[in-house]
Structure formats: C-alpha cells, structure tokens
Amino acid sequence: MDVILAVIAFCSLILIAEGNSCCQDGWLPYEDSCYYFYDEKRLNWNQALTSCKNKDAYLATIETNNENRFLMHFARKLFRPDxxxxxxxxxxxxxxxxxIEGIWKWVATDQQLNFQDWDVQNNQPTNLHDNHEDCLALSGAFDFKWHDGExxxxxxxxxxxxxxxxxSTGAGISAIG
Structure with missing residues (x-):
C-alpha cells in the first residue's frame, strides 16, 4: 500500500512540475485551459454566456491558430452533420x-481579437439581418470557421x-495535426 501511495504522490509531483492542466470529467484540456462543448440545448448567445458562467467558466476565447485548430478538430470529431x-x-x-460595429472584443477580457479565423470565402463577418450579427460562432456548415451570428x-x-x-503554466495538449 505504501508503494502505491508513493507512486501516486510521485506522479502527482511530476504533473505539477510539468504544469499539465487537470480538467473535470467532460472537459478537454489544451495548454492551460479546459474546454466544454455544451450540446444539451440550442441557446442564444446570452444564454450560452450564462451557461458557461454557471460552470464557473466563460465563452471560449481563441487567441492562437493552434488553439483554433484544436477546437475545430474536436468540433468536427464530436459533432457530425445533422x-x-x-x-x-x-x-x-x-x-x-x-x-462598436466592426470592433470585435472578447467579453471575458474586453480585449480586441489578436487572432482571427473568419470564413473569408463566405465574406465573413457579413453583418447581415439589419446589422444584428454581433456574436461570434464556430459554424459547422462552413467547417467550423468563424461566422458572425444573430x-x-x-x-x-x-x-x-x-x-x-x-x-497557467500548463502544457496539456498543445497541437493537433
């Protein structure tokens, strides 16, 4: 029994030293964050924001190409065509x-986007529907590229x-092929 506890303690120290993120069941680790694809009910953007807050989280902010590729990869794998x-x-x-129309900001940090992956082949962001497409989404209809939505x-x-x-020093999963 002492050997098992020692091995568990040793492994825990290695994980802490390497800074790997630990995420709750159902959450996916990437670098120093955990992500949850909440697919229980279709929501509007404010309801989605509230759902994340209820999980002590926020709607995802994508700050790098690798992070974007990671999330697109899992969106494609987890969510097949309807x-x-x-x-x-x-x-x-x-x-x-x-x-401010045309100035996109992450609501969690109030910072402008420093990385973007708009679906330029489909003229995104389009801001159709009387200027009411003000919320960012990954759109499965367009291979989970960025689209503005109502x-x-x-x-x-x-x-x-x-x-x-x-x-915040985590390594987690760092890239998807």
Whole structure:
C-alpha cells in the first residue's frame, strides 16, 4: 500500500512540475485551459454566456491558430452533420462587436481579437439581418470557421473555457495535426 501511495504522490509531483492542466470529467484540456462543448440545448448567445458562467467558466476565447485548430478538430470529431447535406451545428464563442460595429472584443477580457479565423470565402463577418450579427460562432456548415451570428437566436451551443486546475503554466495538449 505504501508503494502505491508513493507512486501516486510521485506522479502527482511530476504533473505539477510539468504544469499539465487537470480538467473535470467532460472537459478537454489544451495548454492551460479546459474546454466544454455544451450540446444539451440550442441557446442564444446570452444564454450560452450564462451557461458557461454557471460552470464557473466563460465563452471560449481563441487567441492562437493552434488553439483554433484544436477546437475545430474536436468540433468536427464530436459533432457530425445533422443532415446528409451539411453540419448545422454552431458553437458560440466569447466575442462580440455589439458595442462598436466592426470592433470585435472578447467579453471575458474586453480585449480586441489578436487572432482571427473568419470564413473569408463566405465574406465573413457579413453583418447581415439589419446589422444584428454581433456574436461570434464556430459554424459547422462552413467547417467550423468563424461566422458572425444573430445573438438573440437560439441557434448555437455554448463552447465554454476555464482555467485548468493546475494554473497557467500548463502544457496539456498543445497541437493537433
């Protein structure tokens, strides 16, 4: 029994020393964050924001190409097309340009986007529907590229993010092929 406890303690120290994130069941680790694809009910953007807050999290902020590729990879793997035609799954992200049109900010930090992956082939962001497309989403219909969407429509699921349990120096999973 003492040997088993010693091995567990040793492994725990290694994980802490390496800074790997620990995430709750159902959450995916990436670097120093944990992500949750909340697919229980389609929500509008504000409801998605609240759902994440209820999980002590926030709508995901994507700050690098690798982080974006990681989330797109899992969105594609976890969420297959709803129809034979294309995947209509949408995940709300934590950015909006509701305050100033065309100035996209992450709501969790009030910082402008320093990385973007708009679906330029489909002229995103389009800001259609009388200037009401103010919320950022990963759109399954377009291979989970970034699209602006109408915030008040119950069309998407929440993609939540929170800090990993072991702090901000984590390695976790760092890239997807």
């Amino acid at each position: 129809t034979d035609y294309r995947n209509t799954t949408i995940f709300w992200l934590g950015a909006s340009d509701a305050d 915030c008040d429509l119950d069309t998407g699921y929440a993609l939540c993010e929170k800090q990993g349990a072991l702090g």
